[in-house]
Amino acid sequence: MLAIGGEHSDVLVFGDYIQKNLAFLQYKNGYKLSTDDTAQFIRSEFAEAIRKGPYSVNCLLAGFEGDEPRLYWLDYLGSVIETSKACHGYAEFLTSSILDTYQSKDMTEEQGLKVIEKCLNTMKERFVISQSSFTIKIVRKNGIEILREAIKPRGAF
Amino acid sequence: MDSLIGLKGKDFVIIAADTTNAYSVLRMKVSLR
Numbered sequence: 001m002l003a004i005g006g007e008h009s010d011v012l013v014f015g016d017y018i019q020k021n022l023a024f025l026q027y028k029n030g031y032k033l034s035t036d037d038t039a040q041f042i043r044s045e046f047a048e049a050i051r052k053g054p055y056s057v058n059c060l061l062a063g064f065e066g067d068e069p070r071l072y073w074l075d076y077l078g079s080v081i082e083t084s085k086a087c088h089g090y091a092e093f094l095t096s097s098i099l100d101t102y103q104s105k106d107m108t109e110e111q112g113l114k115v116i117e118k119c120l121n122t123m124k125e126r127f128v129i130s131q132s133s134f135t136i137k138i139v140r141k142n143g144i145e146i147l148r149e150a151i152k153p154r155g156a157f
Numbered sequence: 158m159d160s161l162i163g164l165k166g167k168d169f170v171i172i173a174a175d176t177t178n179a180y181s182v183l184r185m186k187v188s189l190r
């Protein structure tokens with residue numbers, strides 16, 4: 001699962017581009033790229049684009065490599081790192097410390113969700129522009145589940 | 158507003174992504190769906 005943030009047009013274009021190319025590579029090679037391979041593929045696309053017409057988007061890639069969960073942090077410059085916690089955008093300033101304090105290697109889903117909830121509350125509390133709609137998704141070995149759809153605030157269009 | 162938060166646990170990964178689209182100080186759209 002790939003989460004993308006940034007300039008809206010680039011988000012749409014880059015997301016589609018990656019999705020279509022992964023499908024094409026599967027068709028061409030006869031097998032799916034693994035999560036690790038996908039991260040490197042996306043990185044190479046960023047690295048190539050940075051000297052042409054950069055996409056101003058940042059990504060988090062979540063998936064599985066065998067039984068091992070994987071979380072990749074990628075930015076528009078073509079940096080990639082495999083981590084256990086990651087943020088992008090304004091969340092980076094406010095929630096990195098929370099993740100650093102509370103994230104641990106053998107967390108259960110409940111504990112994880114509590115930490116995420118803590119991060120979202122902090123964003124609500126400390127960030128000037130309230131970010132009222134977050135969507136939360138969880139990646140397990142047997143699939144992806146949407147835990148919370150974006151909630152529209154009342155009166156929103 | 159491009160905020161993404163990701164966290165890895167024992168056998169899962171959670172990602173929270175903000176779904177608003179903002180232009181300068183204006184919120185243009187709340188949900189991208």
